[in-house]
Amino acid sequence: MTRLQKAILEVVKSSDKHLSAKEIYAKVQSAFPGVAMGTIYRNLNKFAEDKLIRRVSGLASADLFEGNLLPHNHSQCLACGKVADVHIAGMKEFVQEHIGDETVSLDLLVNVICSDCMKKDGNFVFEQPDPKVGC
């Protein structure tokens, strides 16, 4: 593993947040000013394949990367976009009971209005709830 690769991995692993490729790029740049976006992506993809990190997709904005490999899902705030971890015990089993095919994995995305945004505007009303309503 090159020094650059270690740096990229370290940025993701040492962050407690979910980071976009752009954010990772910015952080890596401080130590490797000449680094290219393509290289960031190539390595993030490799790390994700090798299960060193996890890629979170399906969000409203760009994919995020995280170092937390423990099974969990995510919530995103529809107002500010903030992404948080969601742990739901028995999720897979609960879902499996309802479908015929064998579940490989679940991607649960819980759309919320986070408490911060609720504080800012307690009357948060979705006249027409999220166009991407699941259930």
Place this chain on the structure above:
Amino acid sequence: MTRLQKAILEVVKSSDKHLSAKEIYAKVQSAFPGVAMGTIYRNLNKFAEDKLIRRVSGLASADLFEGNLLPHNHSQCLACGKVADVHIAGMKEFVQEHIGDETVSLDLLVNVICSDCMKKDGNFVFEQPDPKVGC
């Protein structure tokens, strides 16, 4: 509503499948040869906002549109990409118990190997399960 708009809506509403904008475009084209992709998207977006149809996003490929407005979620086959409806009673309540913020909506995407693909290759083994593993 213009005749074109009715045609677009009809394509989505009368299909029992989930259709991509490209597929909808192709179908509408047979009656409106000069129709533009931008117009397809503009109208699909409007219909989704008005809750005449539903947009399914977060899939491995492009967003899909469906006429089924009843709350439900989706599964996608990791081998062939096929998307199917998934109905899980009590899903929202089950999830709500585990999170602090108020749930607006859920997007559950169940990654499976569908029975067709299982038949074709009964030994379907994911040496490295889906890089986008939820739980």
Place this chain on the structure above:
DNA sequence: ATTGTTGCAAAGGGTTTGCACGTAA
């Protein structure tokens, strides 16, 4: 006249890829 809808073409965002160069075993 006013408003909304369309085709077109361009731009947008996020991501991937071909290629030549460089670096390391």
Place this chain on the structure above:
DNA sequence: TTACGTGCAAACCCTTTGCAACAAT
């Protein structure tokens, strides 16, 4: 040498948007 990693720029895919022409009221 052989293999791999990198920067760069272009391409990619899906989707959105500005604009001028066009309907429809």
